[in-house]
Amino acid sequence: MDLQNLKEHHEELLSFMENNGYCSTYIHRFRDEINRILADADSHRWQSYQDIYLEYLKVPHSKDYLRNKRTIIGALEQFDLFGHFPDGRHRHTLFERGSYHLLVPEFQELIDFYRAYEVQRGKKESTIRGESLNTASFLYRMQEQGARSLDEVTEDAVLSFFVSDDGTLQKSCSYKKNISAVFKAGLKWKEPQCRRILGFLPLLRETRKNIRYLTQDEVRLLRDAAENDGFSARNKAILLLLLFTGLRGCDIAGLTFSSIDWEKERILVEQQKTSVPVEIPLSAVVGNAIYDYLAEERPDTGSLRLFLSETHPFSPLAAGSIGNIVAKACRLAGIRQEPGDRKGTHIFRHNLASTMLENGVPQPVITQTLGHTAPDSLEPYLRADFVHLKECALSIEAFPLAEEVFSL
Structure with a gap:
């Protein structure tokens, strides 16, 4: 393993960290690790930075200790092999996530x-x-x-x-x-x-948690939050996409300019989860919100992705950021602020499906709109179709009940 580049240029890495506000303790850990690697290189047959990390696994260490070593050694690999300085955005590729x-x-x-x-x-x-x-x-x-x-x-x-x-x-x-x-x-x-x-392997019964669906009052409050001065045009467009299209957060983050067909008023998406293409009507309220974002707020970076981060370097929006936008909308709307309250992006998908069911939209149409590949994927949404569930209720007139049952 050739460590000449690290030996000659590691001071540039440490100086960069000092100039960019990294704490002295963290920088000291980097220096210690660099010195250890350079001092021990001749006595070990390391072929890669992975081998350097695996040396630590030969002796028992805590998970936190090993996680710290993976981060430091991974950052050194990025600097030595690719010239990348730490930026808080790019995770090291020393190993995939997991065990x-x-x-x-x-x-x-x-x-x-x-x-x-x-x-x-x-x-x-x-x-x-x-x-x-x-x-x-x-x-x-x-x-x-x-x-x-x-x-x-x-x-x-x-x-x-x-x-x-x-x-x-x-x-x-x-x-x-x-x-x-x-x-x-x-x-x-x-x-x-x-x-x-x-x-x-044990026999486990498959269960589904009850979904805390969006109420009409919550939908109204969320739409009001979208008009708040503290809610950007980008966030408004994303929130309305969630409310009116049922797209998953990852698919919204992956939208490109070519995903929007302005002439035919359609949204064209190949779903990341299933790789199945879907075509969704582009409503006026959603189209206007996207247009406002493009015209008034989106920086011109040359990126083909529709939604970008709001801070430099204005990189394509990550799927996880969609959930953060929903959390902010819920805060502004004053809803779902208790610990454990469900406020992920899926509640909007569920809301669209249950609303369409209540309005009598045929199930095949809903399945096509949501991009499901299996008809039974709609089953969880049926549980919130209270309009039609009430039609299945049985009368209790034939059962003798004491009058006090109905008294206040």
Whole structure:
């Protein structure tokens, strides 16, 4: 591993951090790590910055300590190999998120086989990643309990991952399904070991939480908040898109100029979740809000993305920022401010679906509007269709009841 560039230029990195307000303790940690790497390079056969970090795993350390080392070593990698200085925006790429890099070789081999197998079968990358992350966490727990191979995983260890000692469910049915998907693929790799662990996975009932739907009063207050002077034109356009289109937050963040067909008054989107294209009417209220943002507020950066950050360098808006905009709207509207109140972007998607149901819009039309790939995806929204649910209510006239039941 060639560390000559780091040796010659690391003072530039430290000076940059000093000039940009990094605390002295943090800078000192960087200096110590650089000195350690340069001093120990000759006595180790490091091939990459990953190898440098993995050296720390040979001795027990706390998660916080290891997280700190990953951040520092990852930042050094970005500086040494790519010339990137820390900016608070770009996360290091030393490892993917999750526990994979902490696993013993056999556990990593299982996940590697699963990923290659499902890529060949055409499974969506986001699904593969989610199932891999969940399984890596599961295997890391098995490893913490002493298992260094699949043969050493015990049924008690598996059950303790899902259910606590007092019987409380710790992991959901969908989490178990993700783990199961990896081990089912693993049957073509190490059939007996993977089948054995599949047999240990508990039977969990699939449940759905009740969705706290938006009330008409909340919708009115949110629309009023969109007109607040403290709410930017960009945020107003995004809030109205959520209210009137049912688009997911990630799809709104991914909109480009070509996504808006002004002549035909349509919004064209290929959904990130399903890769299914959808075409949504562009209403006047949404179109006017987008136009106001483009004409009055959006900086001209050359980016094709529709929505940009509001501060320099005006980068394309991240999907996570859509949730922050919703949180701000709720604050201005004075709604959903108690701990645990649901105020994510999905409540708007649910609101659109339930409103369309109440107004008698055919279910296939709603499914097409929301871009669902399966008809039963609409089922959770049916529970909030109170207009039609009331039509299913049975009369109690045939049941004898005492008069005091109805008295105040």
